[in-house]
Amino acid sequence: MSDKSVQKQKYIIETARKVFMEKGFKEVTMKDIVESCGISRGGLYLYFQSTAEVFEEVLKLEQEDSGDVFDRNISNEATPSDILALFLKEQKKEILNKKPSLSMAIYEYFFRAKVPAKDNLLKKQFDGGVYVIERLLQAGMEKGEFYCEDPRGAARNIMYVLEGLKIAAQTRKLSEAAVDREILYIMQGLIAEE
Amino acid sequence: MSDKSVQKQKYIIETARKVFMEKGFKEVTMKDIVESCGISRGGLYLYFQSTAEVFEEVLKLEQEDSGDVFDRNISNEATPSDILALFLKEQKKEILNKKPSLSMAIYEYFFRAKVPAKDNLLKKQFDGGVYVIERLLQAGMEKGEFYCEDPRGAARNIMYVLEGLKIAAQTRKLSEAAVDREILYIMQGLIAEE
Amino acid sequence: MSDKSVQKQKYIIETARKVFMEKGFKEVTMKDIVESCGISRGGLYLYFQSTAEVFEEVLKLEQEDSGDVFDRNISNEATPSDILALFLKEQKKEILNKKPSLSMAIYEYFFRAKVPAKDNLLKKQFDGGVYVIERLLQAGMEKGEFYCEDPRGAARNIMYVLEGLKIAAQTRKLSEAAVDREILYIMQGLIAEE
Amino acid sequence: MSDKSVQKQKYIIETARKVFMEKGFKEVTMKDIVESCGISRGGLYLYFQSTAEVFEEVLKLEQEDSGDVFDRNISNEATPSDILALFLKEQKKEILNKKPSLSMAIYEYFFRAKVPAKDNLLKKQFDGGVYVIERLLQAGMEKGEFYCEDPRGAARNIMYVLEGLKIAAQTRKLSEAAVDREILYIMQGLIAEE
DNA sequence: CATGAATGAGAGTTCATTCAT
DNA sequence: GATGAATGAACTCTCATTCAT
Numbered sequence: 001m002s003d004k005s006v007q008k009q010k011y012i013i014e015t016a017r018k019v020f021m022e023k024g025f026k027e028v029t030m031k032d033i034v035e036s037c038g039i040s041r042g043g044l045y046l047y048f049q050s051t052a053e054v055f056e057e058v059l060k061l062e063q064e065d066s067g068d069v070f071d072r073n074i075s076n077e078a079t080p081s082d083i084l085a086l087f088l089k090e091q092k093k094e095i096l097n098k099k100p101s102l103s104m105a106i107y108e109y110f111f112r113a114k115v116p117a118k119d120n121l122l123k124k125q126f127d128g129g130v131y132v133i134e135r136l137l138q139a140g141m142e143k144g145e146f147y148c149e150d151p152r153g154a155a156r157n158i159m160y161v162l163e164g165l166k167i168a169a170q171t172r173k174l175s176e177a178a179v180d181r182e183i184l185y186i187m188q189g190l191i192a193e194e
Numbered sequence: 195m196s197d198k199s200v201q202k203q204k205y206i207i208e209t210a211r212k213v214f215m216e217k218g219f220k221e222v223t224m225k226d227i228v229e230s231c232g233i234s235r236g237g238l239y240l241y242f243q244s245t246a247e248v249f250e251e252v253l254k255l256e257q258e259d260s261g262d263v264f265d266r267n268i269s270n271e272a273t274p275s276d277i278l279a280l281f282l283k284e285q286k287k288e289i290l291n292k293k294p295s296l297s298m299a300i301y302e303y304f305f306r307a308k309v310p311a312k313d314n315l316l317k318k319q320f321d322g323g324v325y326v327i328e329r330l331l332q333a334g335m336e337k338g339e340f341y342c343e344d345p346r347g348a349a350r351n352i353m354y355v356l357e358g359l360k361i362a363a364q365t366r367k368l369s370e371a372a373v374d375r376e377i378l379y380i381m382q383g384l385i386a387e388e
Numbered sequence: 389m390s391d392k393s394v395q396k397q398k399y400i401i402e403t404a405r406k407v408f409m410e411k412g413f414k415e416v417t418m419k420d421i422v423e424s425c426g427i428s429r430g431g432l433y434l435y436f437q438s439t440a441e442v443f444e445e446v447l448k449l450e451q452e453d454s455g456d457v458f459d460r461n462i463s464n465e466a467t468p469s470d471i472l473a474l475f476l477k478e479q480k481k482e483i484l485n486k487k488p489s490l491s492m493a494i495y496e497y498f499f500r501a502k503v504p505a506k507d508n509l510l511k512k513q514f515d516g517g518v519y520v521i522e523r524l525l526q527a528g529m530e531k532g533e534f535y536c537e538d539p540r541g542a543a544r545n546i547m548y549v550l551e552g553l554k555i556a557a558q559t560r561k562l563s564e565a566a567v568d569r570e571i572l573y574i575m576q577g578l579i580a581e582e
Numbered sequence: 583m584s585d586k587s588v589q590k591q592k593y594i595i596e597t598a599r600k601v602f603m604e605k606g607f608k609e610v611t612m613k614d615i616v617e618s619c620g621i622s623r624g625g626l627y628l629y630f631q632s633t634a635e636v637f638e639e640v641l642k643l644e645q646e647d648s649g650d651v652f653d654r655n656i657s658n659e660a661t662p663s664d665i666l667a668l669f670l671k672e673q674k675k676e677i678l679n680k681k682p683s684l685s686m687a688i689y690e691y692f693f694r695a696k697v698p699a700k701d702n703l704l705k706k707q708f709d710g711g712v713y714v715i716e717r718l719l720q721a722g723m724e725k726g727e728f729y730c731e732d733p734r735g736a737a738r739n740i741m742y743v744l745e746g747l748k749i750a751a752q753t754r755k756l757s758e759a760a761v762d763r764e765i766l767y768i769m770q771g772l773i774a775e776e
Numbered sequence: 777c778a779t780g781a782a783t784g785a786g787a788g789t790t791c792a793t794t795c796a797t
Numbered sequence: 798g799a800t801g802a803a804t805g806a807a808c809t810c811t812c813a814t815t816c817a818t
């Protein structure tokens with residue numbers, strides 16, 4: 001594939017990404033993508049055979065771009081507790097859709113798709129989150145900031161709560177206060193109870 | 195509306211319910227409903243204008259029928275801890291789709307629908323769950339079975355975890371062991387640490 | 389299916405028949421049929437799923453309507469020789485496309501289709517022709533009009549020649565004289581010699 | 583046109599020939615040819631404007647290459663009867679598609695094309711066949727092997743039967759025995775009687 | 777010459793929705 | 798009320814054909 005083709009494919013993916021953010025997954029048609037990209041019907045088919053194929057590429061891009069935010073801050077002299085707070089703050093933003101996100105489209109997609117586990121972005125994000133939190137908890141315990149008997153279990157618990165919150169936000173009104181309350185509850189459970 | 199009409203409407207709702215269980219919400223067309231009901235196209239439109247309208251009636255029925263299971267057991271001499279365990283076991287069944295359920299369809303529906311809070315079944319189920327668990331925790335605390343500082347917070351936490359698990363089960367492979375592990379983690383957090 | 393439906397289906401088949409006569413089989417699209425019938429796109433799909441399906445119905449009709457012409461004349465006091473001449477005259481008309489026919493469409497269709505022998509109109513017509521000619525030859529031999537050692541073989545030979553002529557007419561210029569010449573050749577081979 | 587161009591054009595024709603043998607004429611698209619040749623879309627258009635144009639070149643090549651087989655054997659001391667038998671054996675192979683052939687594609691093509699008689703391969707092959715058989719019959723009659731009153735008529739008759747058989751084979755199941763039977767019938771008609 | 781990306785016309789198909797009966 | 802035939806909009810997908818490079 002030529003350089004130009006790569007550029008165009010990327011352009012399509014990025015443009016389609018916005019469409020998926022707006023309309024979710026199922027609602028989006030090839031026509032929608034064609035129109036938002038300003039290309040021809042046939043042109044799109046040169047690159048992708050279905051909306052699912054486009055979406056999968058969107059997800060791949062998503063995956064590559066993620067993780068960065070977090071890594072940037074871990075090098076500071078921030079304490080584990082600070083970092084966890086930061087992590088949760090980021091999650092809160094996503095939960096509340098402060099930044100428009102693909103969440104809904106992703107859920108719609110994975111509700112139906114039979115995706116091999118290794119390609120399942122949701123699973124990857126979840127596992128990644130668990131791993132990060134677990135390390136933070138361990139680090140925090142060494143420093144005496146945190147206390148918990150089962151760091152991995154706690155990490156998983158946190159990730160499930162976050163996932164629950166995300167879904168709650170997508171499916172019904174969820175106030176910022178409600179999210180804060182949950183995050184606070186989580187943090188309190190971790191604070192070393194002297 | 196005549197008696198016969200009511201019967202027919204009910205028949206449609208119950209038949210459509212099964213269709214939604216199989217195919218989710220978005221996938222279902224008026225045609226699907228017409229065919230599964232064995233009625234005429236025009237006939238369906240006499241009662242419902244869209245799949246959403248049918249689904250909303252399915253949800254109403256769902257709401258009326260729920261809560262029963264739980265009430266039946268609360269009257270026994272079971273301890274709060276037993277009842278909570280039972281509740282979680284029920285939830286586990288639903289999470290793992292042991293009994294075919296509307297979950298997926300419901301999530302698909304609420305992902306898109308702008309539904310007034312008071313009619314939002316997901317919210318109601320969530321709030322109902324919180325209320326029940328909170329009462330159980332309080333009762334358990336009185337009996338010395340449980341210990342927690344913030345029963346309502348704990349109840350909410352549990353419900354969010356359960357919601358997270360449900361979503362996880364719908365969107366990726368989730369083993370029974372993984373669900374058990376989470377439930378165990380929850381229960382352990384509640385056991386009075388002497 | 390209601391009476392009206394049957395009428396309409398028949399109308400579609402008959403209208404489509406003309407289209408197939410004009411354009412052959414492959415060239416014809418669902419759109420062509422829709423337009424020539426003056427019905428809606430969806431309307432056609434109520435009755436037929438593809439041009440092949442329409443064509444198969446056209447063929448069925450064809451089959452039912454055929455044979456008649458021949459039967460009408462066999463009761464007369466015509467001699468076998470007269471009847472054979474009449475038969476060949478009919479064939480000549482078809483060969484030369486004096487009456488517009490489905491021949492081309494039929495050949496196009498059967499070139500590609502894997503059709504069970506029992507439904508194969510071409511085979512049926514061929515076998516029917518062989519049967520009729522054989523009987524005529526036998527009758528003619530009894531009357532001393534014809535002479536041939538292997539009536540069935542002769543009948544088959546005649547039918548293959550006619551099929552060859554048909555194809556020749558469809559694929560290249562074929563003069564009426566050329567057809568006459570062949571028919572004459574056939575008849576001469578049957579005349580009781582000396 | 584440069585030498586290279588000629589080579590390429592020839593390459594395209596030969597490759598396309600195989601495609602036409604597999605798929606017939608109508609089914610083949612410019613895309614098919616492009617892909618089987620492994621050349622660019624634009625590249626093909628430099629040489630040919632349509633599949634028909636390609637096919638016409640395939641036919642020309644076909645014409646140049648034909649006749650060879652027959653000529654090779656006529657120089658031997660074989661008798662006319664032997665040669666005719668050989669000729670019919672070759673025809674039988676083609677009829678039964680023992681060797682994959684262009685027959686079907688050719689018929690499809692000529693069903694539609696308005697082709698000037700002088701370029702019509704089918705006509706040429708037919709006329710060529712008639713000419714050869716007629717000569718054989720005459721030679722055979724001189725040697726006393728054959729007897730027939732109208733050698734040209736007989737030759738034409740044979741060619742029409744062969745054409746009929748070819749079509750029969752393409753459009754319905756035709757057993758080898760059936761072909762043998764017809765060939766035998768033809769030969770018997772030619773054998774000098776008594 | 778040769779490439780292959782791009783275009784757009786057009787075929788196929790499905791459904792929500794209407795309406796005469 | 799109930800039916801189901803009919804409509805037409807909307808989508809998917811495929812190609813012949815062109816054209817900048």
